[in-house]
Amino acid sequence: MRCAVGPKDKYTAGDYDYYLFDGEFRSYTDAEMDCAARYDGGHLATFNDESEYNAVTIWLQWIYAQEKGIWMGYTDAYTEGTFVSIDGMNRTLPRYIEWASGEPDNYHVGENCAMFRPSDRYLNDVSCYSRKNYVCKGEKRV
Ligand SMILES: [Ca+2]
Numbered sequence: 830m831r832c833a834v835g836p837k838d839k840y841t842a843g844d845y846d847y848y849l850f851d852g853e854f855r856s857y858t859d860a861e862m863d864c865a866a867r868y869d870g871g872h873l874a875t876f877n878d879e880s881e882y883n884a885v886t887i888w889l890q891w892i893y894a895q896e897k898g899i900w901m902g903y904t905d906a907y908t909e910g911t912f913v914s915i916d917g918m919n920r921t922l923p924r925y926i927e928w929a930s931g932e933p934d935n936y937h938v939g940e941n942c943a944m945f946r947p948s949d950r951y952l953n954d955v956s957c958y959s960r961k962n963y964v965c966k967g968e969k970r971v
């Protein structure tokens with residue numbers, strides 16, 4: 830059993846903490862399971878509004894000096910073409926999401942999971958099986 834590696838950095842905004850994992854490349858499902866296991870009520874990060882999106886993604890751009898994409902908590906694996914947030918027990922339509930131009934395009938054999946692109950701060954749908962870094966969001970810990 831290997832040791833669990835902690836998050837590289839944490840950011841707090843409003844009622845939530847956000848944790849960047851940049852040393853662990855996981856599939857979308859494995860990343861989501863890791864967030865749920867580490868943080869009570871934790872999930873891959875989703876956003877309630879534009880100010881939250883901007884705050885978190887600008888932090889990521891600053892702390893994550895790589896071009897590699899990062900998983901965020903949106904998927905259309907359940908219904909093709911309808912992305913949902915995976916926060917909470919219910920899957921809900923995203924409250925705030927910023928796709929890159931031309932995305933989501935469900936390219937090639939299908940893309941069902943949302944990856945954040947630090948270079949331009951937009952999201953792109955990609956294969957859920959690729960292994961990426963990720964950001965977990967959980968209730969703020971005091
Ligand atoms: Ca899709």
Ligand SMILES: [Ca+2]
Pocket residue numbers: 932933934935936940953954955
């Ligand atoms: Ca795509």
